[in-house]
Amino acid sequence: MNNKVVTRIQKSRTGEWIVASVNQNLRVNDGINWQAQAMGNQYDGSAAGASPIQIGTSETADAPSSGTTNLWGELAAGGMSRETATFSHTADASSYTLTAQWQNTGSTITVATAAVMSALTDTDLSTDTHFVVTNLSPVAVLDSNDTLEIQWGIFY
Secondary structure, eight states: OTTEEEEEEEOTTTOOEEEEEEEEOEEOHHHHHHHHHHHTTOOOSSGGGSOOOEEEEESOOOOOOTTOOOOTTBOOSTTOSOEEOEEEOOTTOSEEEEEEEEEOOSSOEEEEEEEEESSSOSSOGGGOOEEEEEEEEEEEEEOTTOEEEEEEEEEO
């Protein structure tokens, strides 16, 4: 499966890692345009042209579309704020991965959507390019102190 998003949860009570879901991502219009400009060395270096390596999560299960530009209901408390993902690429492969982890320090939450963006916060949506988004199916239910890991595969 190309462009897969693997979600794993480490349960704090047992320490066991479980695969919560494997999903496909949707590259949104802004992400398509960013990638074309980056590969063609045409973006201007503004914040909107920054590399999308931030991953955010949301409890909102709105269906993503190609016009998605915002992660509605994005989690920003209890250890669930956007994270800078770790980039990994194997030489000569036509893909790379982005991996991020969060520890839920609040009460039980349900993560239903995740997205890769270019800014660490969403306070200025005019400089935040959304790249890819997915609904998690099934959703990831995190109890307090559970760890969520999302690994995003990007193929080009």
